[in-house]
Amino acid sequence: MNALPRIFASPLARRLAAEKGLDLASLAGSGPHGRIVKADVESAKAKPVPSAPISGQAEAIPNTTLRKTIAKRLTESKQTIPHFYLSVDLDIDQLLDLREKLNQRAEGFKLSVNDFVIKASAKALRQIPAANASWTEDATLRYADVDIAVAVAAPGGLVTPIIRKADTKTVAQISAEMKALAEKARAGKLMPEDYQGGGFTISNLGMYGIKSFSAIINPPQACILAVGAGEKRPVVKGDQLGIATLCTVTLSVDHRAVDGVVGAEFLAAFKKLIEDPLGLLL
């Protein structure tokens, strides 16, 4: 009757393994007749549990609290949020032009493409407020303010400091604020008020030459915009083959809070703002 082979393990070993989430079948027993005892569970706990054997030697880098928080939140996000993805190409030649001119004229600041992306996202969210939202069991929350979180690489992991009320700030203000936050993040000096909250996240890997990617939603937010690199690509303009600097962005959306149409409307508004960038200066 008993189809499964019995695993010989002491009651204490069984309990400790269950507590640690270890599969007894994966352990080798050192007790009499190969019985799994407490010591076996404890030594298994000390080792990382790889799903496949590790080849060669491995260095064990202890997980920091930040690393563990990231792991926990992203796993939860990917496992519990039904993600869908929308991509669109942006023509950024005009934006680059404008940026160039502003930077030549400006004193004391240098605007980045990302500063414009933040501003454009903020304005687009104001236009399509349904994308500035969070899913909860009882209600879908729609935020009054447009607070944009921006992913920044910090020592030991990713952090997302926030530009609050970004729709009300000028690109120059956003740029200055972003610079300060990024510096703080790299120095590991962000305060909770710098990164807690936010209704929408931007993750930009353009500076690393990434063409396009899909980001994992930063819960409890409903949308995250993944920005790729601006690059010259052949384009068809009015039946003519031409060259333009294009940038692909991908919006990851929590389908529970935001439907496909809302996501598409947001991206359309965003695209319009980026491709006609003078509006961003208003």
Place this chain on the structure above:
Amino acid sequence: MSDTSFDLIVIGAGPGGYVAAIRAAQLGMKACVVEKAHLGGICLNWGCIPTKALLRSAEVFRLMQHADSFGLASPNPAFDLAKVVARSRAVAAQLQAGVKHLLKKNKVTVVEGHGKLAGKGKVAVDNGPTLTAPHIIIATGARARVIPGLEPDGDLVWTYKEAMTPKGFPKSLIVVGSGAIGIEFASFYQALGCQVTVIEMMDRVLPVEDEEISALARKAFEQQDMKILTSASVKGLKKDKDQVTVSVEAGGKTSEIVAQRVLVAVGVSPNIENLGLEESGVKLEKGRINTDAMMRTNVPGIYAIGDVTAPPWLAHKASHEGVICVEAIKGLNPHALHPRSIPGCTYAHPQVASVGLTEKMAREAGHEVKVGRFPAMGNGKAIALGETEGLVKTIFDAKSGELLGAHMIGPEVTEMIQGYCIARTLETTEAELMQTVFPHPTVSEMMHEAVLDAWGRAIHF
């Protein structure tokens, strides 16, 4: 192979040595033990066994004195010291003969005489042949520790040997040291009507036991009119013709106690002398032989087990080490002895038995603990026996349910502690112990209740 060449030679035939030799023979090795005094070592001849025989006489005597309470008559109970001692010696002799028979049955060669390492793979025996073997186990045991100013003289100042074979019964006795040996003799002499004073340096009697058990033991002994001085040290000794005066310092005050005899029971000194250890390069530490978990010394081919190695100094520890040592030599990959799984027993009245961590140790080790207690007063069998002085105490890890320690005082607890030892060896949790059916009525039901109590579920209290 000639008559002097073996697979294994064991020096010393105590419970460590003779058991090692028998296990080796079982595994097909040609084994030899060298013994200079008696087969069975201290344990059988001057330790565990003869003391238990004496204590049995004390127990019967105590029962005779209380015959009335059982509805029996035993007018003027009396004892004949010579016969009590003779019985104890007869028990030892019987068991010694038993060991001789066992060794013979297992074809272990017994060589009489003092053995000594004599170069690689060689053991020289005084007035005898030089023996050879690739593996040599040192199992020479230990003797009573002597402290300056309290040197035994075989007459007024005793070691356990004189205490075990007294020529006359002392009216009063001072026992220095309240470990198991000291307390057992104190209990024996007190039971037969001697005025006993125990002097202990630590702040409690039976200092290795759980503090609560120590306190209960002290209370019970004091109710029997035993005098106990703790945090006390002996400062001097004056001998007269048939009595001694001991000056004791306790709490900053020095007082003098007069008694007919003094028993010094302050631990043991390993027998490491005249064994050729230095010449062989065997490493010592604190006057005892250093070994690894498989009882190997630092010198290949030389092993050490029992009292000549690290504490606890107990017969069952010596025997287990003998088995582990031999099995490792045979490449059987035996399990190392876990020091916290070695039970300790004191056969006084009341008896004390324990295994594992004390409550204090468990807390200090960082465990979140659950402690269960059950008193003998709540146990039907204990009441029927007329032995209601006692307590069973269990200490569990609150999270994993591991039985960290068990401590008992009261009737038959030395027989019962093995139940908790098995539980620990099998790594049971409180669940299996709760699930176990204990027979009724038995004193052992206290063990069950003490487990239940740790989870607030004791039924009879």
